[in-house]
Amino acid sequence: MAQAAGPPRTVLITVDDDPAVSRAVARDLRRRYGESYRVVRAESGESALEALRELKLRGDPVAVIIADYRMPAMSGIEFLEQAIDIYPDARRVLLTAYADTGAAIDAINVIDLDHYLLKPWEPPEEKLYPVLDDLLEVWRAADHRRVAVTKVVGHRWSARSSAVREFLARNEVPYRWYSSDDPEGRRLLAAAGEDGRRLPLVVTPDGTALVAPADRDLAARVGLATTPAADFYDLVIIGGGPAGLGAAVYGASEGLRTVLVERSATGGQAGQSSRIENYLGFPDGVSGAQLTDRARRQAAKFGAEILTAREVTGLEVGGAARVVRFADGSAIAGHAVILATGVSYRQLDAPGAAELTGCGVFYGSALTEAAACQGQDVYIVGGANSAGQAALFLARSAKSVTLVVRRPSLAATMSHYLVQQVEEAPEISVRANTVVEAAHGEHQLERLTLRDTESGGSELVDAQWMFVFIGAAPRTDWLEGTVLRDSRGFILTGPDLAPEGRLPAGWELDRPPYHLETNVPGVFVAGDARAESAKRVASAVGEGAMAVMLAHRYLEQS
Structure with a gap:
């Protein structure tokens, strides 16, 4: 029986344009750390950066990056400057000749260098291993445990980003959300060669990067069955x-x-x-x-x-x-x-609602958005059980929840037990005989126009969140x-x-x-x-x- 693959080993990466030196560094690293760490070597800064991007997409941890100072196409300092953007927590070491110690000292401030080593470092037991042992101890002091989940990089007000999160959540696929504005989100976008104009970016546990994937492509990549086994x-x-x-x-x-x-x-x-x-x-x-x-x-x-x-x-x-x-x-x-x-759910026939769907306007409970509603005013359109259940759930964290109901009361369309719970919740208010006349906002929902069906009067209210349950x-x-x-x-x-x-x-x-x-x-x-x-x-x-x-x-x- 085949053995199940264990978690990936933490990576030590070394880059040197001299093949002999590159092999020597990798040899010495494997001799001391090969049983516990994976050693990756590269012979140019660009190939090392490509390797780091692939490791980033797969979610593999990198503990130490060792770079030679003098490389023709990209110096060690230039390489480490870019490597920081991909793995900011990795420890950084520069290999230098004696004549370049001044540049190495300057690099301590320029790229927050952790250490520089003079070549040759013989014997490694005295000049290499003690340095790396200390750096690895510092790195291990932080929690770098890899979590094998799908990563989603998107924007809060991106309709497709919201749809992908909802698709993964409802199919019980573990995922981690990163805003495209956050540092880690930007690092994942850069590793995938994206500039953030096409969202969301989905990175599967095996490191595959998908840009704004369709549901079927996404399903196949995250392990859901999409192809029938028989005819x-x-x-x-x-x-x-x-x-x-x-x-x-x-x-x-x-x-x-x-x-x-x-x-x-x-x-x-x-x-x-x-x-x-x-x-x-x-x-x-x-x-x-x-x-x-x-x-x-x-x-x-x-x-x-x-x-x-x-x-x-x-x-x-x-x-x-x-x-x-x-x-x-x-x-x-x-x-x-x-x-x-x-x-x-039927679509809300109000100007602006279609354009803002997924950007503050949601059909159904959209439970993946509930955390973002904390401390804010939420509007729920509809008076059936699904609307009441959503109101009670969102009221746990929202500042206020307003049920917008076309009928005079909830009694005709909502189960009695739910009506009682809604009436007893201080955060929930009910606006009966009311409809949404329009939704307003340039890139996200900002305001609603509510109309009283009895008096005919309209009111403009601030709103960033509206969940719609208006019939089937x-x-x-x-x-x-x-x-x-x-x-x-x-x-x-x-x-x-x-x-x-x-x-x-x-x-x-x-x-x-x-x-x-x-x-x-x-x-x-x-x-x-x-x-x-x-x-x-x-x-x-x-x-x-x-x-x-x-x-x-x-x-x-x-």
């Missing part, structure tokens, strides 16, 4: 919210070859919820992320395959097979399909011409397709559609995308399980 399955589930995950758990656990396809991140809208308190079996509540993670691991345990960042664009009938087509032109097929595509639109446009939907785009099933016992047009079987079956035999729907569904996490999970049961019945009769 044909018993059950294809489209959508990874509670309904889809529930179907994946029950389908795989009952022996069906199951694949779940998700276009962004598993969990759906529920996965973005900061707290779900009315889900059976969790009396103290559970976050959407926790529930999603448990369901995803449970589905994987039973053998369900989960594909991320794959957008489905078409559904076709090919004899007994149901063919699912992807945006890149590829396809998979299955005996049965469950549509669990869920819904997305089904993600079903791609089913046009194949699966029947109602006027709002929700999918029709079962009795709605066969009123008074009449079979839907084109239906080829001698039985009516099952309760969750669409007008295409073998294609089922579960969760919020179904017409007249309950729009609750528990009901979505239940429908996912029921859809699997009906798919089994369909397969047995096919």
Whole structure:
């Protein structure tokens, strides 16, 4: 069995344009430190800088940099000046001849040199090793432990930077955020050869640098599955919210070859919820992320395959097979399909909102932005449960949270337990009979125009953060011409397709559609995308399980 790779060893790097001297330095370093440190040698300042940039992107620690003073293209001092920008904490040593000691002494102030060594340094036990031992002890005194996480360099008000952070967070990919204005962020940009005009920069744990990557490219690089393992399955589930995950758990656990396809991140809208308190079996509540993670691991345990960042664009009938087509032109097929595509938040129809999306205007809870809201005034648009859960979560750190509600009160759209908690939270206020008329800001959200629907009066308020929860639109446009939907785009099933016992047009079987079956035999729907569904996490999970049961019945009769 192959041994798992351990953490990378700390690097000692030496650069000298004289090959003989370069080999001698590396030889002496390896003799004393080779078991604990990795020794890297270079024969020019530029090649050494290139090596440092690669080490930086991989996150490998560098403890000591040793450079010869006299090099033709770039002196040791010039090299160390640039090396400081990449590894500011590394100890710096200059190799000099006796005639250059004056320059070496000056370099102590110019580049904060830690030590200079006269050539030759024989014997190393007396002239080299004691110096390096002291420098390594100083370096080890600070915490330089490498954390193998994805690094994201972006700007606070960059919409794509925000989207990448949300994508990684919702897919449970550990990452570390660096502002492009921070020193470490600038160092990572420089190491990748970027000037900060294209953001975000994503550096994966293996050192790969991705500039403003698309979700699918990002998913593949951080270890998420994006390519199906097979061409044909018993059950294809489209959508990874509670309904889809529930179907994946029950389908795989009952022996069906199951694949779940998700276009962004598993969990759906529920996965973005900061707290779900009315889900059976969790009396103290559970976050959407926790529930999603448990369901995803449970589905994987039973053998369900989960594909991320794959957008489905078409559904076709090919004899007994149901063919699912992807945006890149590829396809998979299955005996049965469950549509669990869920819904997305409706876009706010107000001037300025579209332009500022991701730059202060967010749809859904955007929990990755919560820390930046500390001590600030936050506006939440909407009056349903998701808005109330977000308000309670953000109120923990925000200066104030204002719920902007079109209706006269929260009672008609929010669960009673949430209404009570909102009313008891001193940081939360409710502006009823109010709508957002406009969002203002040049590069980020700065102000909102709020209009009172009763009096007609408008008010301009300062705002840097607005989270929008204003109803749901089904993600079903791609089913046009194949699966029947109602006027709002929700999918029709079962009795709605066969009123008074009449079979839907084109239906080829001698039985009516099952309760969750669409007008295409073998294609089922579960969760919020179904017409007249309950729009609750528990009901979505239940429908996912029921859809699997009906798919089994369909397969047995096919």
